[in-house]
Amino acid sequence: MESEEVHRFRVRQLFKRANQYNGIANIGEIARRYFAMNAFDGVLTIIGMLMGNLSAGIENPHIVITTGLSTCVAMGISGLWGSYLTESAERKHDLDELSKCTLTDLHNSRIGKASRFAAVVISLVDGISPFLAALLVLLPFFFHSLFSSIQVVYFVSLGVALVTLFGLGIFLGKISKENLIVSGVKTVIAGVASILISTLMSGSA
Numbered sequence: 001m002e003s004e005e006v007h008r009f010r011v012r013q014l015f016k017r018a019n020q021y022n023g024i025a026n027i028g029e030i031a032r033r034y035f036a037m038n039a040f041d042g043v044l045t046i047i048g049m050l051m052g053n054l055s056a057g058i059e060n061p062h063i064v065i066t067t068g069l070s071t072c073v074a075m076g077i078s079g080l081w082g083s084y085l086t087e088s089a090e091r092k093h094d095l096d097e098l099s100k101c102t103l104t105d106l107h108n109s110r111i112g113k114a115s116r117f118a119a120v121v122i123s124l125v126d127g128i129s130p131f132l133a134a135l136l137v138l139l140p141f142f143f144h145s146l147f148s149s150i151q152v153v154y155f156v157s158l159g160v161a162l163v164t165l166f167g168l169g170i171f172l173g174k175i176s177k178e179n180l181i182v183s184g185v186k187t188v189i190a191g192v193a194s195i196l197i198s199t200l201m202s203g204s205a
C-alpha cells in the first residue's frame with residue numbers, strides 16, 4: 001500500500017510539474033498546432049501513396065500496407081527528429097538571449113527545464129501525429145477480407161482519409177472559433193484536390 005501511495009504521489013508531482021512547464025513554455029498551444037498540421041500532412045501523404053498504388057494497379061493489400069507503414073514510420077521519424085532539433089535549437093537560442101538580458105544562467109532554472117521539456121513534448125507530438133493519422137487511413141487494408149474487392153478497399157480508405165481531414169478541420173475550427181462545417185470543408189477540399197490531381201496525372205501518363 002505504501003509503495004502504491006508513493007507511486008501515486010510521484011504521478012501527481014509529474015503532472016503538477018508538467019502543468020507548470022506548460023504555463024512557462026506555452027506547450028499546449030504549440031503542440032495543438034503541430035498536431036493538426038502534421039496529421040494533415042500525414043493524411044495527404046497517404047492519399048498520394050494510395051492514388052499512386054491504385055493507378056499502378058497494385059492489388060495486393062500487403063504491398064499497400066507495407067509501403068504505407070514504411071511511409072508512416074518515415075514521416076514519424078522525420079517529424080520527431082526534425083522537430084526536436086529545430087525546437088531545441090530555437091529554445092536554446094531564446095534561453096541564451098534571456099540569460100544575457102538578465103545576466104543570469106537560466107539553463108538549470110525552471111525556465112530552462114520547461115524549455116527542454118517543451119522540446120521533447122512538441123517533438124513527440126510532431127512525430128506521432130502524422131504516423132497515427134496515416135495509420136488510421138490505412139486501417140481498411142488490414143481488414144481487406146471483409147470487402148468484395150481491393151478497389152472497394154481503396155475507396156473506403158480514401159473515404160476514411162476525407163473523414164479524417166474533415167475531423168481535423170473541425171478541430172481547427174474549434175481552436176479558431178470559426179464555423180466548424182466551413183472549417184471542415186476547407187480541409188476536405190485539400191484531400192479532394194489531391195485525389196483529382198493524382199487521377200489526372202495517372203490518366204495523362
